[in-house]
Ligand code: SF4
């Protein structure tokens with residue numbers, strides 16, 4: 031059953047996945063196993079149109095993501111298009127492949143913010159996780175240049191079993207790099223991360239220790255850096271309000287132009303995604319079957335349907351519900367009220383010291 035909610039909210043953010051190409055091979059990458067080909071990527075003019083349509087819908091920010099967005103030769107033109115559409119642009123980059131000259135050109139084109147991911151606090155471990163020798167050094171060098179140009183910098187850290195014990199050192203590194211914000215994101219098990227789940231899964235003791243360390247660091251570094259962190263899915267009592275609620279807050283456009291309510295939505299079989307090559311973004315937001323499939327609360331089953339939290343977490347993540355239970359309408363099994371919650375507890379106990387399957 032689809033649901034029409036009385037007033038369609040305006041989306042706030044657009045995730046523009048400009049390309050799936052990336053020089054790194056992070057085993058936690060949430061890109062799909064079947065990556066979009068370069069020959070299928072949207073061209074500059076189409077992105078420019080999409081940005082104008084997004085702004086008309088009420089979108090304020092565009093996150094230029096990938097893969098590695100700098101793999102696109104026209105990234106400066108894309109940034110300029112975002113500026114022309116009056117969108118605040120955030121470049122989400124691995125930093126590998128972005129020279130100082132390129133960064134200056136992006137800044138001149140109107141780039142507003144840079145987010146650099148780091149894999150760990152030491153080169154040996156960071157480069158091993160990224161599957162790229164010299165990656166951390168390149169990130170440190172680019173971060174210095176971002177700060178020198180006066181652009182705001184966020185450092186993003188994806189944590190898992192190999193680096194979760196180094197959270198304090200990674201926040202110290204973010205501070206040393208001049209970041210105003212550090213995002214500590216636990217691996218979300220989609221795409222390549224799902225393939226590597228047993229190799230990435232932290233222990234409960236690691237997670238509990240990390241949660242305490244984050245709280246202590248928030249106090250210690252108050253006023254110096256903002257620390258964003260959430261308890262990882264498999265160890266939480268309640269699920270996260272995935273993408274702020276399906277079809278409520280964000281829009282994700284894939285390199286080939288498919289428009290998704292969340293970046294993992296293609297794992298759910300039977301959803302009909304529309305493409306910006308054939309439809310305007312406004313039309314897709316309002317009318318595409320995939321966006322309307324889980325809007326509102328009418329699609330929910332028990333225990334979500336009668337739960338007081340249903341307008342807070344929207345029943346959790348539809349993709350995770352499908353991946354773990356086979357039913358995209360099920361309560362996210364991360365929720366301790368889900369009849370399938372024991373499965374999450376079992377999976378959180380499965381660890382294997384297997385070599386990573388690097389994203390290729
Ligand atoms: S997670 Fe790693 S491999 Fe995936 S797009 Fe980001 S930098 Fe590239």
Ligand code: SF4
Nearest residue numbers: 334337339340345365
């Ligand atoms: S039962 Fe559903 S709505 Fe209630 S807390 Fe769990 S996931 Fe959220």
